[in-house]
Amino acid sequence: MARKAGSDGSKTAEAIRAAGLRLIFEHGYEGMSLRDLAQIVGIQPGSLYNHITTKQALLFDFLVEHMTRLTEALDAALAGIESPLARLDTFIEFHLRYHLTRRMEVFVNNSELRSLEPQNRAVVTGLRRDYERRLEQILAEGTRSGALNVPDVTIATFAIIAQLTGVVGWYDPKGRLGEDEIIAIHRQLVVGGLLPIP
Amino acid sequence: MARKAGSDGSKTAEAIRAAGLRLIFEHGYEGMSLRDLAQIVGIQPGSLYNHITTKQALLFDFLVEHMTRLTEALDAALAGIESPLARLDTFIEFHLRYHLTRRMEVFVNNSELRSLEPQNRAVVTGLRRDYERRLEQILAEGTRSGALNVPDVTIATFAIIAQLTGVVGWYDPKGRLGEDEIIAIHRQLVVGGLLPIP
Amino acid sequence: MARKAGSDGSKTAEAIRAAGLRLIFEHGYEGMSLRDLAQIVGIQPGSLYNHITTKQALLFDFLVEHMTRLTEALDAALAGIESPLARLDTFIEFHLRYHLTRRMEVFVNNSELRSLEPQNRAVVTGLRRDYERRLEQILAEGTRSGALNVPDVTIATFAIIAQLTGVVGWYDPKGRLGEDEIIAIHRQLVVGGLLPIP
Amino acid sequence: MARKAGSDGSKTAEAIRAAGLRLIFEHGYEGMSLRDLAQIVGIQPGSLYNHITTKQALLFDFLVEHMTRLTEALDAALAGIESPLARLDTFIEFHLRYHLTRRMEVFVNNSELRSLEPQNRAVVTGLRRDYERRLEQILAEGTRSGALNVPDVTIATFAIIAQLTGVVGWYDPKGRLGEDEIIAIHRQLVVGGLLPIP
DNA sequence: CATGAATGAGTTTTCATTCAT
């Protein structure tokens, strides 16, 4: 039997992406099997290869796409905002909202870099650095203008991103706190550590 | 032929632990093969089973041992320190020093919880909560005494630990900054966000 | 979308034959994949089936066609030549020239009989025997007439064909020797072993 | 179940070699499956890998071993024989006898060079050339001493080997002719074409 | 305590072929 009645290539492709992301999230890249993926999608394992080129490419595409979209969305959010403090505020809010709504993508992005082949890893690492550099520049400009008192711009960048990204580890959409509250709390934690001593 | 000349049981066991940790760190639990482990140790795969009971048990033991030692060492570091601010300072320094010197253990601990079987995961998660609770209590007492202005004790706990633990992702012992400097920087970032507004 | 602009059925069929022969020559029948074939031709694998019925049939057709043409061409070359010695000379020259110019066909013919399904193999084997019988008869008549001293007609037939066909294994069109020289050399080797002792 | 009662590593290894050779002979390298091989040997497919490193290595080992043994045996056969004519006689007899008794090895050797990876192919091709060079030197010395009238030493070498090797294509141990007769016939065919014209 | 041979289930990937469009 060739094409199943009602089958649709682009639907299948999307189903593969969705199930693939979920499985990598749940079991890790190495722990996820294409058999399982195929079964969830409802096709034979070999049929996956009409839509992906390789298991590795599936992961790579996820990570590249995630980082690309993330940075683009950040740039859009920051557009037109000038003062370093306001930009920092915007970054915090943007980063949290984006990460809270794409928890699987984020988790995979952070935990599966290791599973990329060296070439691919270099690409994704580069994209990450692009993103981090946005925050780094905000901190640097805030320091220059005297609006912020940053102990070490590079490290503060890493530390802030680590802190904000940490929410994906415990956030529960049905939990005690909503997005707005979480944002407010982190704003205080982050900005408080960066304000000039009066 | 049974035992190779010069072989030594406890040395072998230790070699398995060391190489096992490294391999899980590099490839992840699923991505690490007992064959590779055996080869590094210099024995046949089957011989591993004289020293471990199961691949899963190897991981589980790592995580339990790590968490147990970590919490014990924290308690020792905090012993005799009374004021919440001093206890917070101590926590920050302890956590950073411990994590900077055991980066592989820490990374494995954070990324491989997912690979534990449910029962085992529950155990390790419990141990983690024990550790986190130490910081939570410091923040709670600081709040009560008015020494700290913590927006949300639970979330601040997660956020601080995420921030401090983030160092294992980029720290380079041969890098620009030594441990002491890193500690000082993080102290400012963390404590600055928690001080009462004057 | 059905037919690509500029596509042409018979051109495609011919391209399939050409690329198919080359691929079987290079990788063997089992080692050649219809996917590769389709890619070389520039169509999708499924589209091959508008031109071939089966991978096996593709091979079978090659071999049948080759053997048929070979024998027909031999008969044409021998037409009108009467004396056994002259016919032997003609056979040697014909066989070498034909094989030197169709090296891929010949190689495939000799190495892929094994890959034919039994029925098909029987057909091709029969065609081969037809061809061999031409030489066998020349040797038999030469023996009868006293023009040749053949130790064993059957075996000499196999031996001569093996010897002459061997050229496809090493002949290089840009090499030291041209066709004419190769023919002359083999004529001496073959005929020398068959002349009556004076 | 680990080791089957009565299992024996070296017996298994030998069984793999024997069955492997047969399967490659029957189906070609590409057409032979390790599943089938394992089944014949009576073990699981994965267990093959306790004895071979790779399918390719299995083939490579066959070919290297065959060529090495062949050349060594030839050297032994030629030892002490001085006159070119006698050496040629010895070569013919040796080559035929060896090839008649190892028909599978020979066939595989001739048809599966193509299936070797380039590096491996280079090795085996080198070994083949070593063997051919033995005959080449006999013909060259025979020419120098005037005992032989060889039209072209290089080509005659190829032609003779092709002719003699051709026997593996049709020889039937239960057939009309025994080894001795086949040798006698080929001796006439070969030597007849090389004798000086009286 | 170690080896070497085995299991049985699993891995990713490839293949010839089919068929609705």
Added chain:
DNA sequence: TATGAATGAAAACTCATTCAT
């Protein structure tokens, strides 16, 4: 005639684990 999506079987190879020796 061609495409693109599918099948179902198979490929080579890996894996954690077992156990007689």
